[in-house]
Amino acid sequence: MTYGMIATWRMAYEGVIHQSEHLADGSSAGDVLEGVIKEVEEFANFISVGYGGLPNEDGTVQLDAAFMDGTTFETGAVAGLENIKNPISVARKLSKERFNSFLIAEGAKKFAVKNGFEQEDLLTEKSKEKWEEKKKKIELKEMTPYDGHDTIGMVVLDKANHMAAGTSSSGLFMKKNGRVGDSPLPGSGFYVDSDIGGAAATGLGEDLMKGMLSYETVRKMEEGLSPEDAAQRTLEEFEKKLERKYGKVGAMSLVCMNNKGEWGIATNVEFTFVIATKTQKPTIYISNRSEDGQLIIEKPTKEWMKDYQGNLNNRIE
Ligand code: ASP
DSSP: OOOEEEEESGGGHHHHHHHHHHHHTTOOHHHHHHHHHHHHHHOTTOTTSSTTOOOOTTSOOOEEEEEEETTTOOEEEEEEEOSOSOHHHHHHHHTTOSSOOEEEHHHHHHHHHHTTOOOOOOOOHHHHHHHHHHHHHHHTTSSOTTOOOOOEEEEEEOTTSOEEEEEEEOOSTTOOTTOOOSTTSBTTTEEEETTTEEEEEEEOHHHHHHHTHHHHHHHHHHTTOOHHHHHHHHHHHHHHHHHHHHSOOOOEEEEEEETTSOEEEEESSOEEEEEEETTEEEEEEEEEEOTTSOEEEEOOOHHHHHHHHHHHHHTOO
16 A cells, blocks of 8 residues: 655655654554644744744734545634644644634634643744844835745645645734634645545745635546646646736645655745655655746755755754
8 A cells, every 4th residue: 555745845854754654654644644743833943833933913923724634524724823832733633523623813722722732832032033123124124024934734645545634834924913824724725535635735825725726736636637737737727817817926836645645746936845655765855947937846955955954053042
């Protein structure tokens, strides 16, 4: 039986390494997905997810997350959740609820606390400093708000042929209080059907949610497209439509995997992602779109990896 996982951004790498052993040993797609995302949420230096996530314009960390089981279609999500380190686990817990499975803000926190999740301060000194710096720069008009975001989004296929998809994000840096991105929205930030495959998105939520890109990618795989073609056509078709109707196209990236463990991605910016399958050990790729519109996928250079590590370490005092 085959198995595999694909996740957005370099930040997933260590979690994917740790969980790929469990996946090979027969752990469920849901457990592996939650394991990877929890690891990313708990590492303070990843500043766009979970603990240490970048705050909104009021200086509060508000988190969005979702979990979907591709076999049962159990789906749970939270948005604007405060003071809970592992929104993915809250979302997964909510996926077991017949009703009220997508909760926001205070209601989501109440559910989490009632279910034993501890409340803690998620704002680290480093994110607070970044927030203060950014506030000043925005006031001086040296910088626009909202750049500074990345979601961990992933799809997992386990040995029993079950699939799961999920996301976790602190959304856009300096977002308005209460702003919700695409990440917790089924069909938009993520979607999975074990009979077909799954997809997850990252980028500008306000644009991604207009196209329901994760659902559309899965739908195209159902029509018989390879994951590669499904992701790329979904993004390209939508970009054209968005340009025509709306006149603006933000950053958008997609990852997907079908239930044979084949994967694909699409992006209109520089985008890193992580793969691990039965035949491929955990690998980081860096992708981009060439000037003539071709998708380029490469392994990052040693220099790139070194710079990345340097930036990451700089986030600790
Ligand atoms: N899609 C996320 C949001 O808009 C951010 C990201 O993935 O970069 O909240």
